[in-house]
Amino acid sequence: MWNRFHIVGNLDMLCTEPQRRCRVSAIGDVARLAGVSKSTASRALSGRGYVSDATRERVVQAAADLGFVVSSNAASLVTGxxxxxxxxxxxxxxxxxxxxxxxxxxxxxxxxxxxxxxxxxxxxxxxxxxxxxxxxxxxxxxxxxxxxxxxxxxxxxxxxxxxxxxxxxxxxxxxxxxxIDDVDVARMATELLINLGHRKIMHLGGDLDEQMDFRVHAQRLSGFRLAMSAAGLDSDDNFRAVPFDIPGGYEGALKVLADPRQRPTAIVAGCDEVAVGVIVAARQLGIQIPSQLSVVGIDGHSLAPMFGLTTFEQYPxxxxxxxxxxxxxxxxxxxxxxxxxxxxxxMPVSLAVRGSTTAPASEDRGTKSRRASRERP
Amino acid sequence: MWNRFHIVGNLDMLCTEPQRRCRVSAIGDVARLAGVSKSTASRALSGRGYVSDATRERVVQAAADLGFVVSSNAASLVTGxxxxxxxxxxxxxxxxxxxxxxxxxxxxxxxxxxxxxxxxxxxxxxxxxxxxxxxxxxxxxxxxxxxxxxxxxxxxxxxxxxxxxxxxxxxxxxxxxxxIDDVDVARMATELLINLGHRKIMHLGGDLDEQMDFRVHAQRLSGFRLAMSAAGLDSDDNFRAVPFDIPGGYEGALKVLADPRQRPTAIVAGCDEVAVGVIVAARQLGIQIPSQLSVVGIDGHSLAPMFGLTTFEQYPxxxxxxxxxxxxxxxxxxxxxxxxxxxxxxMPVSLAVRGSTTAPASEDRGTKSRRASRERP
DNA sequence: TTGTGACATGGAACCGGTTCCCGACGGAGG
DNA sequence: CCTCCGTCGGGAACCGGTTCCATGTCACAA
CATH class of the missing domain: 3.40.50.2300 (Response regulator)
Structure with missing residues (x-):
């Protein structure tokens, strides 16, 4: 059996039997070295209960000498x-x-x-x-x-x-x-574009069937639809499901932006990564951002500033x-x-306006924007 | 005190005292329900030692009835x-x-x-x-x-x-x-460009002073220098330290590529993220990749295919x-x-050649390439 | 018939702490 | 002088498992 007295004062491992695991000092060793009982040592080290300063000091010193650390297992066992x-x-x-x-x-x-x-x-x-x-x-x-x-x-x-x-x-x-309120943030992102005068707005968002999405995709789509129908801009063909990452946004945008006739003037991306993909695709297609295409994202991704992405920042x-x-x-x-x-x-979100959003070109300008300019004196 | 007999057969929590934590069934409860001792129950459930099939079955059934799960704390305490x-x-x-x-x-x-x-x-x-x-x-x-x-x-x-x-x-x-062999992979990346005929090659890598870098930055730089000096392309001014991410590569490249006269024809990026930043910057500056600038990365980042990045893939x-x-x-x-x-x-790395690398334009072609073509019959 | 060994099980020690309970001590108050 | 209370410390139970050891059974070989 282990003779505990061999341990006291000895910082090295003692493996008398190499097969068995090495013993490290336990609270009993600390107590013995300090000349107190286990219970007093426990109280001194944990700070619960009455222990005189002198005793506590002795125990703490002994623990330090032995390199003692509590076994969280043993502690958990009793404290639960x-x-x-x-x-x-x-x-x-x-x-x-x-x-x-x-x-x-x-x-x-x-x-x-x-x-x-x-x-x-x-x-x-x-x-x-x-x-x-x-x-x-x-x-x-x-x-x-x-x-x-x-x-x-x-x-x-x-x-x-x-x-x-x-x-x-x-x-x-x-x-x-x-x-965050995913419905609301998507609604706000969409309204931002609507208020700028955009009418042909598309949403590139996550796949609704994807497992583990926690309905984020669905909620953001729903916020988009809410804003669009409130502005009377309903359409069957303004949503496209893409993988929720940069390549997903890129590939999706390549398809969506391919035909100049049906090209939207603005895109609400389901997240910033999709938005970045859209921007890369647009640049590659020679589409000017924001003059020919506005993009707004959701997330506050660390890449957003570099791509000049207007986005609603959440702080994960x-x-x-x-x-x-x-x-x-x-x-x-x-x-x-x-x-x-x-x-x-x-949790609150905040809007970071950057260079990826502006009013659409005049020929694409929507009713809302026109009305707004007319109302101005 | 807790009367264990109240627990047996009852799956619900019993909190007679709401202040104290609720008891869940322990192995003793299982043993009692199965009509065996704790030790037999332990053997039956852990599979160690001799237990008859009939007994094991009874114990397992009892454990299932009680929703018993071992306390890993208690087990750890004794097994270590x-x-x-x-x-x-x-x-x-x-x-x-x-x-x-x-x-x-x-x-x-x-x-x-x-x-x-x-x-x-x-x-x-x-x-x-x-x-x-x-x-x-x-x-x-x-x-x-x-x-x-x-x-x-x-x-x-x-x-x-x-x-x-x-x-x-x-x-x-x-x-x-x-x-992976960070020196070697950087050397290979550099040699790839040298063998294509590049002479004005720069390395955009991580800051050598950055803590926690584990000398990866230094090693990749060292591999780059090894290859360059082996090809007789030493220079004081072919390395620039940048933050080891996409914006870092982007900002660094904007500066490095600003002056068309001193522009390198190829860049060895310290990692794929830096490389992607370089590509984005180059595109923005109107520099054609790869005809005007070759870029090679190290990592096998998920963005590499999208940006057509030639890279040495490691598999983290x-x-x-x-x-x-x-x-x-x-x-x-x-x-x-x-x-x-x-x-x-x-661990091995593998080269994925994509569109970001090619031989330099003829006026920039290096000795090695010229020599190579001369040596060919 | 008896020794042997594989199999089966229970009792009890043990892992390393925490905490309850109790006793001791010493000073203050009645 | 006797309580009483606050402080201090020890003994022992306990948390929930695992494992050693002892006991016992049964089959089989000697």
């Missing part, structure tokens, strides 16, 4: 808290998701929490496994779901384990979520830290999991 | 294994790192391992905290360091805890690493899964941590 949050995410290598993850990570780490990452693939089997096998094992205190629509079963599963959940990127039935990283804060507050709250206030926190 | 790997990474929202992370995550999860993510900021204090506070707490079995040069102290710290480490993105003193996601495999093998090996074979696994 892991100080670890699970993050479920469909993509890592997409701008929005990477930014969100970044924000969450920063917020969690600065509160002393770990982040355990689960990428959820569209594969239902893999998804079930994550929920049944991983998230459930008392490994995480809470779960943040990014851009994923949890099923009622999944929510129940986590909630019955007393784990708070926060959604990000769209509403989830019955749990607090952080998101801030959304991430907000979600993390909600989780941390919930965990800190005494009412742990009880009545998680049905908060749907809608 | 967490089935969790820590990943340390400097950026989440950059293509290379996101791809690597993706690869690691897939590999780990399919082996039943969790991934705990630590973003290391350049802030030394934060970095120390991650190592002293987080990584050390027996929370992870191993560490993968991506694009980060660990100090000797950090390596010792982890190793003295018996935790295997694997580096990715460059060599780390004394630990196995996965990477595959590098990530390779790193994960090494870790998993090491953990599975009996010699746990002992003599981690000093493997430096260099």
């Amino acid at each position: 808290q892991t100080r670890n949050v699970g993050v479920v995410i469909p993509f890592i290598n997409r701008w929005f998701f990477a930014e969100v993850l970044d924000g969450i990570e920063s917020a969690l780490i600065s509160s002393g929490y770990d982040l355990t990452l689960y990428r959820l693939s569209p594969d239902a089997e893999q998804r079930r496994r994550v929920f049944d096998y991983f998230l459930v094992r008392k490994r995480v205190d809470a779960v943040i779901a990014i851009g994923i629509e949890l099923t009622a079963r999944e929510v129940d599963q986590l909630r019955s384990l007393g784990k708070p959940i926060v959604g990000l990127g769209g509403p989830i039935e019955g749990i607090p979520t952080v998101n 990283s801030r959304q991430g830290s907000t979600a993390a804060s909600i989780i941390l507050e919930t965990l800190a709250g005494t009412d742990q999991g009880e009545a998680p206030r049905e908060l749907r926190r809608t | 294994q967490t089935r969790n790997v820590g990943v340390v990474i400097p950026f989440i929202n950059r293509w290379f790192f996101a791809e690597v992370l993706d690869g690691i995550e897939s590999a780990l999860i399919s082996s039943g391992y969790d991934l705990t993510l630590y973003r290391l900021s350049p802030d030394a204090e934060q970095r120390r905290r991650v190592f002293d506070y987080f990584l050390v707490r027996k929370r992870v079995d191993a560490v993968i360091a991506i694009g980060i040069e660990l100090t000797a102290r950090e390596v010792d710290q982890l190793r003295s805890l018996g935790k295997p480490i694997v580096g990715l993105g460059g060599p780390i003193e004394g630990i196995p690493t996965v990477n 996601s595959r590098q990530g899964s390779t790193a994960a495999s090494i870790i998993l093998e090491t953990l599975a090996g009996t010699d746990q941590g002992e003599a981690p074979r000093e493997l430096r696994r260099t």
